[in-house]
Amino acid sequence: MTEKIDIVEMFLRDKLKEKEILRILEVPETHLNLYADKFGGRQILEKRYVVVRPKSASDVAKIFEVVKNFDYSVIPVGGATGALVSGGILPTKNKVVFIDTRSMNKILRFDPDSQTVTVQAGVKIAKLQAFLKVRGYWTPILPGSFRQATIGGAVCTNAISPFSTKYGRATSIVTALQIVFPNGKITEIGNKTSFDNSIMLKDFFLSSEGRLGILTEVTLKVYPFPESRKVAMFGFKNINSAISTIIELRNFGIQPETLMILEKERVIYEALQNVSLNSELNYAIFIFVSYSGSKGFVASLLNHTISLVKKRKGVKLPDKIAKNYWKNLTKGYALPVMRDVSNEELRVANLRYNSVRIGIPLHKLPIFLSYERKIRAKLDMLVYVGTSSYILLPQADSLCVSGCLIDDSSKIAVEQFKTWERKLLQKAKRIGGSLCAATGLGSMYNEFAVTEFGDSLESFNLIKRTLDPWKILK
Ligand SMILES: Cc1cc2nc3c(=O)[nH]c(=O)nc-3n(C[C@H](O)[C@H](O)[C@H](O)COP(=O)(O)OP(=O)(O)OC[C@H]3O[C@@H](n4cnc5c(N)ncnc54)[C@H](O)[C@@H]3O)c2cc1C
The missing domain is CATH 3.30.43.10 (Uridine Diphospho-n-acetylenolpyruvylglucosamine Reductase, domain 2)
Structure with a gap:
């Protein structure tokens, strides 16, 4: 047939x-x-x-x-x-x-003078990084999915990367776009600098998740590889000491390229391969930093950081733990490696990972984490693997990625996950946060669109109707 x-x-x-x-x-x-x-x-x-x-x-x-x-x-x-x-x-x-x-996988133009590269939107991030590496350059766009994710997908979800602390997200890195609108018009927006006064039209498309047009080309900033890069992890007795250290670091004028706050579960989950458990894990909360630049300058930044950490009674963890964490963060597909549970055991137990991703002001992080613990106490089918928070400086904003392992063949477990997720998203909104702050507000989050956008949804729909009167795009 x-x-x-x-x-x-x-x-x-x-x-x-x-x-x-x-x-x-x-x-x-x-x-x-x-x-x-x-x-x-x-x-x-x-x-x-x-x-x-x-x-x-x-x-x-x-x-x-x-x-x-x-x-x-x-x-x-x-x-x-x-x-x-x-x-x-x-x-x-x-x-x-x-x-x-x-x-659409061609790297079109590399221009070291303007420090930009122009690629077709379907180029995989890993391919672009490899192309740049042999030329002594890199770009700060590096979501955990970079081996498979494309530049187009990453920029139109405004993806977060470990380097966002210093370099920001796509809106700070992308300088120009080529877009095809539903009427077939091919449009170029932007140039080779990060100065763009075209009513910030470029940024509008950078988080549009394919609702207004198809990105076909992207121009983004690239940087020479730093002479030196050093990472470190510090343990603290409580979250408030960790936050005060970060604020002091910022006020001191220190700018890490990566700064994260990790709950203990995340450290166990992502940084302890081949390292024996020891007294450092009596600490409840951890800060991870990475500095890059000239050798001497990086060493002095690290020394300053250590003295600020000591002031708050924090400790520096063995370098091996920090290096393990960095490797997991930047090699792609870190999940789910747990100290006591191998991938094979996870498969047999049918446990899979998923997460909630929420943007909140850094000072609200203690409220968020204690609320999370309170609601999870009633949800016995979630295997919590901790929250890691990407911190943006100098803004002092945090993107919390709270993760769980669940058996997704069990309806009860899936319902528990959804309850947990819904409550966390609602709480985030109440404390001035943003829902699904990385990865976009995809179709799974339709029910939250009104909560997230409020009255601005009407303005967005007006623009969408103008660009897409046939309602072709989702
Ligand atoms: C293991 C893993 C780790 C991850 N880590 C991170 C992370 O660290 N940070 C982060 O932000 N996200 C992360 N994500 C989520 C996701 O991978 C990222 O958002 C990624 O950048 C999406 O890229 P993609 O090419 O796969 O896009 P897709 O998943 O294919 O698409 C994402 C959205 O963009 C739209 N889209 C894609 N291409 C275009 C285009 N050319 N024009 C218009 N619209 C388009 C799609 O319609 C969709 O709405 C992770 C996901 C996984 C599975």
Whole structure:
């Protein structure tokens, strides 16, 4: 029996090459295996869809030209690493054309004078970092998913990276974009500097998660590799001492490239491979820092930090622990490595990881963490693996990533996770925070859109209706 060919697919075949049209969306196996599926995303992803792999902006324009004549939606997808995390790319109906950007994978221009590189949006972050490395450069965009995630996916979710403390997020690193709008118009915004006064139009698209247009090219800042980089981890008896140390560090004028606050569970979970447990773990909360620059300057920054830590009765942990943590943070796919539970044991127990990602002012972190403990006490099927907080300086804002392992084949466990997540998101909003502050407000978080955006949702919808009157994009 010949397989029924979708009408949209027939028209697309007319415009694009045969091999650019597929029926299966490729999602990295690692994510399907490691991530707990809270919303039935795996089943949705197994269905057959029309998947198109354009090679250029003009191919994307041709796709819009076809799709706008039918009752179909278009969903852009990069590395598909957001799928089970935020649900950014999950369709809500069957009539969907996925624009899989991974064939737009060319590095177009490297310009050391302006310290920029221009790439097609489907270039994987790992590929770009490797290209830059042999030229003595790097870029601070490095989410944990960087081996599979694309530059386009990372910038339009405004991804967080360990280097965001100093270099900020995509909005501070990206200088120009090429976008294809649903009417087929190919538009360039920005230039090669971080000065952009075009009513900050670029930033508007940098967190749009594919709702307003498809990014086809991205220009971003690159930096020469530093002469020296040093990491360190410090233990504190309580969260307030850790926060005071950070504020003092900031007021002193010290700017780490990476600064994180970690709960003890996170240290056990991510930094203790091949290190024996010892008295350092009597501490409740940990600060992790990384400094880069000239050798002498980095050494003096570290010495200043140690003296500020001592003032608050903190201790420096053995270097091996800090180095383990750094390796996990920057090598990709750190999860889920636990000291006492091997990956194999996790698989047998059917435990998978998922997290809640919330932006809150640093001073509110103690309230948030104690609330988290209170609500979790009633949820016995969650294996808590701790909260790690990325700190932005000088703003003193924190992005909390609170993680759990759950058996996602158990309805009760999944419901408990959702209850935990919902309560944390509501609490975050009450203390001035932002929901799903990294990875975007994907389709799994639709119910929170009104809470997050309030009245501004109406303005956004107005803009969306103007750019996408056919309602093609999600
Ligand atoms: C193991 C793991 C670790 C992670 N670590 C981090 C982390 O450290 N920091 C972080 O912020 N996130 C993290 N994430 C979440 C996610 O990987 C990131 O948001 C990532 O940057 C998404 O890139 P992607 O190419 O996979 O995008 P996708 O998942 O394919 O897409 C994400 C969203 O962007 C849209 N989109 C993709 N490409 C385009 C385009 N060219 N034009 C318009 N819209 C587009 C999609 O429609 C979707 O809404 C992690 C995920 C995993 C699985």
